[in-house]
Amino acid sequence: MACYLNNAATTWPKPECVSEAVREFMLNGGANSSRGTSSVRDMETMNLILDCRIKLVNMFGGYDDANPLLVTFTANITEALNIVLRGYLRPGMSVITSSMEHNAVMRPLRALESSGVNVEVINADSYGQMNPSDFEDALMNHKYNLAVISHASNVCGTIQPLNEIAELCMKYNVPLVVDTAQTAGVIDINASELKLSALCFTGHKGLMGPQGTGGIIWSPEFASRVQPIITGGTGSYSHLETQPEDLPDKFESGTPNLPGIAGLNAALQWLNDTGIKNIAEHECMTGEYMLERLLEIDDVILSGRHDMNNRVSVFAFNVKGIDNGILADELSRSGFETRPGLHCAPSAHRTLNTFPQGALRVSPGYFNSRDDVDAFIDTLKTIIFSCID
Numbered sequence: 001m002a003c004y005l006n007n008a009a010t011t012w013p014k015p016e017c018v019s020e021a022v023r024e025f026m027l028n029g030g031a032n033s034s035r036g037t038s039s040v041r042d043m044e045t046m047n048l049i050l051d052c053r054i055k056l057v058n059m060f061g062g063y064d065d066a067n068p069l070l071v072t073f074t075a076n077i078t079e080a081l082n083i084v085l086r087g088y089l090r091p092g093m094s095v096i097t098s099s100m101e102h103n104a105v106m107r108p109l110r111a112l113e114s115s116g117v118n119v120e121v122i123n124a125d126s127y128g129q130m131n132p133s134d135f136e137d138a139l140m141n142h143k144y145n146l147a148v149i150s151h152a153s154n155v156c157g158t159i160q161p162l163n164e165i166a167e168l169c170m171k172y173n174v175p176l177v178v179d180t181a182q183t184a185g186v187i188d189i190n191a192s193e194l195k196l197s198a199l200c201f202t203g204h205k206g207l208m209g210p211q212g213t214g215g216i217i218w219s220p221e222f223a224s225r226v227q228p229i230i231t232g233g234t235g236s237y238s239h240l241e242t243q244p245e246d247l248p249d250k251f252e253s254g255t256p257n258l259p260g261i262a263g264l265n266a267a268l269q270w271l272n273d274t275g276i277k278n279i280a281e282h283e284c285m286t287g288e289y290m291l292e293r294l295l296e297i298d299d300v301i302l303s304g305r306h307d308m309n310n311r312v313s314v315f316a317f318n319v320k321g322i323d324n325g326i327l328a329d330e331l332s333r334s335g336f337e338t339r340p341g342l343h344c345a346p347s348a349h350r351t352l353n354t355f356p357q358g359a360l361r362v363s364p365g366y367f368n369s370r371d372d373v374d375a376f377i378d379t380l381k382t383i384i385f386s387c388i389d
Contacts (some may be wrong), residue, residue, distance in 0.1 A: 001026070002101065002335045002336075002337060002365075003335055003336050003372050003375060003376060004337045004359065004365075004368075005243070005336055005337060005338050005362045005363060005364055005368065005370075005372070005376060006337045006338055006339050006342075006361075006362075006363060007205070007313075007363045007364065007368075008154055008157075008182060008205070008241070008314045008361060008363035009205075009339055009363075010201065010204045010205060010211060011204065011205055011206065011208055011365050012061070012365075012367075013174070014208055014209070014263075014267065014272040015208055015266075015267060016343060017022060017209060017269070017270055018209060018210060018263045018264075018266050018267045018270070019263070021262045021263050021265065021266035022210060022259045022260070022262055022263040024262070025048070025258065025259050025262035025263075026259055029041060029044055029048070029258075029262065030046060030258075031043065031047055032052065032235075032255055033045050033049055033174065033255070033258065034046065034234070034235025034236060034258065035233075035235045035246055035255075036379060044120070045258060048258075048260075048261065048262055048265060049073075049256070050068060051265055052073075052261050052264055052265035053068035053071040053155060053248075054066075054323065054381050055268040055269065055272070056068075056070045056201075056215065056217065056254075056268065056329055057069050057071050057217060057275075059268065059271075060073045060184075060189055060190070060191050060199055060217045061189070061190030061191050061192045061193055062191060062192060063191070063192045063218070063219050063220055063345070064220060067220075069216055069246075069247045069248055069250060070217060070218045070219075070220060070223070070247060070248075071216070071217060071218075072215050072216040072218065072247070072248055072251040072252060073213070073214075073248070073256050073257075073261060074122070074215050074216065074313055075213070075214060075216045075257060075369065076178065076202050076203075076204075076211075076212065076213070076214040077104060077181050077200050077201060077202035077214045078104040078198040078214075079179075079214065080201070080202075080214050080215055080216045081104050081105055081108060081148070081177075081179060081200050082108050082201065082229065083216065083226070083228070083230075083251055083389040084177050084198045084216060084226060085105075085108045085109065085112065085148065085177075085227055086108060086112065086229050087226040087227045087228060087229050087251075088145075088146060088225060088226045088227075089112050089117045089145065089146060090117070091115055091117060092116060092117075092118075093117050093118070093145040093146070094117070094118040094119075094120065094142060094143065094144045094145055094146075095109060095112075095117060095118070095119055095144060095145060095146045095147070095148060096119070096120045096122065096138055096139070096144045096146070096147045096148075096174070097109060097119070097120070097121055097122070097133075097147070097148050097149065097341055098121065098122050098123075098124055098130045098149055098150070098160065098162070098295050099122065099123045099124050099125035099130075099347050099348065099350070100128050100130065100150060100153045100345070100347070100348045100351055101148075101149075101150050101179070101345070101348070102150060102154050102179065102181065102342070102343075102344055102345045102348070103329065103344045103345060103346075104179065104181070105148055105179055106345075106346075106347055109148075112123075115355045116267065120138060120144070121143070121148050121347070122134050122135055122138055123351060124158075124279070124351050125198050125351075126351070126352065126353065127154045127156075127158055127304050127305050128155070128156045128158035128303075128305075128351060128352060129158050129159075129160065129305075129310065129347065130149075130160055130161070130165075130239045130347030132165060133315075135165060135168055135187070136168050136172075137168075139168060139171075139172040139174060142171075144172075144174045145174070145175070145228050146175050146176075146177065146181070146197075147165070147169050147174050147175070147176045147177065147308070148176075148177040148178075149162070149165055149176070149177075149178055149179065150178075150179040150181070150182070151178055151179060151180050151181075151182065151183040151189070152182040152187075152311070152312050152314070153182070153304070153314070153345075153348055154181060154182050154314065154343055154344075154345060154348075155303070155304075155314070155316050155343050155345050155348045155349060155354075155359070155361065156303045156304025156305070156311075156314065156316045156348070156351065156352060157182070157287075157304060157305075157311040157312045157313060157314030157315060157316075157327075157363075158304050158305055158310060158311050158316070159310045159311055159312060161310075162189075162194065163178070163194070166194040166195060166196065169195075169386045170195050173267045174238065175197035175198075175222055176194075176195070176196050176198065177197055177198045177199075178194075178196055178197070178198075178199050178200065180199060180200065180201050180202075180205055181201070181202050182205065182206070182312055182314060183199075183206065183207060183236070183312065184201040184202070184205070184206050184207055185205070185206030185207040185208060185271055185276060185279070186206040186276065186279060186280050186283060186312060187276075187280060188276060188277075188311070191217050191219070192219075193338070195219070196217075196219065197218075197219050197222035198216050198217065198218055198219070198222060198223075198226075199217040200214070200215075200216050201214060201216075201217070201284040201340045202214040203215070203260065203267070205269065206279075207264065207267055207271065208262040208267040208270060208271060209260065209264035209267040209268070210257075210259070210260045210264065210265075210267075210274070211260075212257045212260045213257060213260040213264045216251070218247065222244075223247060223250070223251075226251075228243055228250055228251050228253070228344070230251075230253050231243040231253055232253035232254050233253060233254060233387055234249040234252060234253055236249050237249065239330050251322070251356065252355070253277075256352075260333050266314030276335045283313045283364070283365060283366055284313065286307055286313060286364045286365075286368050286369065286370065286372075286373065287308060287311075287312070287313025287315075288308045288366060289370050289373050289375075290313065290315060290362065290364055290373045291306070291307070291315065291375055293309065293374070293377040294315060294317060294377070296377070296382070297319075297377075297381060297384065299319050299320045299384055300317050300318075300319055301317060301318045301319070301320065301357075302315065302316075302317045303316040303317060303318075303352045303353075303359055304316060304352065309321065313363060313364055313365070314361065314363045315361065315362050316343075316352070316354065316360065316361045317329075317359055317360055317362075318354065318355070318357065318359050318360065319360075319384055321387070322383075322384065322387050323357070324340040324341070324357065324358055324359055324360040325339065325358075327360050327387075328340035328360055328388075329377075330383045331344060331379060331380065334379045336375075336376055336379060336385075338360055338361060338362045339360070339361045339363075340358060340359070340360050340361070341357070341358040341359075342356070342358040343358070343359075343361055347388055362376070
């Protein structure tokens with residue numbers, strides 16, 4: 001039987017209510033949004049979308065008394081980050097980020113750099129954490145128009161000191177955008193308390209929703225300064241041939257992933273019922289046990305922190321004398337799903353001194369148990385013994 005340990009890529013399994021909600025929408029809902037005759041099905045779809053916006057803005061501490069109109073739905077967090085970065089940055093502007101970013105941040109920034117945007121990368125330490133004093137030194141010596149930071153590393157799980165970074169951005173009047181791909185649904189994040197300009201999230205990881213869902217929680221002032229990179233039909237203001245300025249229409253052209261939103265809405269309700277704190281505690285306990293067992297093995301070289309302080313349950317390691325791709329393949333043959341390689345984050349691997357070989361990543365989730373960890377470690381030890389022997 002397969003043992004899934006790749007929750008940093010996407011959580012699995014999903015709560016049963018998620019697939020049920022998707023199926024229910026496809027079978028009995030299915031009406032488009034703002035593009036019908038105000039039939040019962042049309043109104044049910046509009047109510048579904050609003051309900052999901054309300055849950056999201058309440059979960060992430062949205063602005064203007066948790067105004068649901070400040071939620072933009074996207075296909076994923078990569079699209080969300082592109083909407084923010086490409087819609088705001090212009091030639092001559094400067095942006096600051098960390099060396100631990102996923103390519104969802106790095107590739108848009110490098111593309112913008114080629115068109116005249118100045119990109120400054122602050123190096124994190126060998127555990128993957130950026131020192132706030134290094135960040136402040138940069139802010140003191142140069143005027144930045146934007147900062148963009150991943151809350152936690154998708155490679156080694158290290159959590160960045162977001163509170164300190166947010167305070168510095170407020171001090172130096174730099175808008176802050178946060179990538180919460182590895183923390184949304186696992187760690188409480190309040191966008192308005194942190195004064196974030198935009199919080200980008202994906203629906204299919206810690207939020208337990210379907211793939212193809214994600215979005216942005218905006219501060220209204222910042223959203224007014226971002227230009228939409230996709231324009232078209234919104235189901236509103238149909239007399240205009242120019243894009244509406246009002247949210248959420250400004251950034252939501254075309255038909256959204258309505259079955260996905262139905263599934264995400266159900267997942268958010270499940271999260272609320274289960275409790276993010278309870279989920280975090282379980283994942284931390286399972287992760288702590290995984291870390292303890294990994295460190296038992298002499299040939300394992302673990303990247304990042306060697307304790308559970310300031311980290312999520314995402315672990316990257318190499319084994320002496322064994323290519324991580326071969327190791328992943330051997331584990332897969334034994335039923336364990338992991339992920340080898342560079343994890344779409346070459347800069348992070350350079351920071352962790354695991355470039356170009358990458359590492360094997362294992363990421364237990366809420367539905368994993370200590371028994372799963374024991375079975376994985378036993379199999380890992382057997383593979384290491386057979387390969388090295």
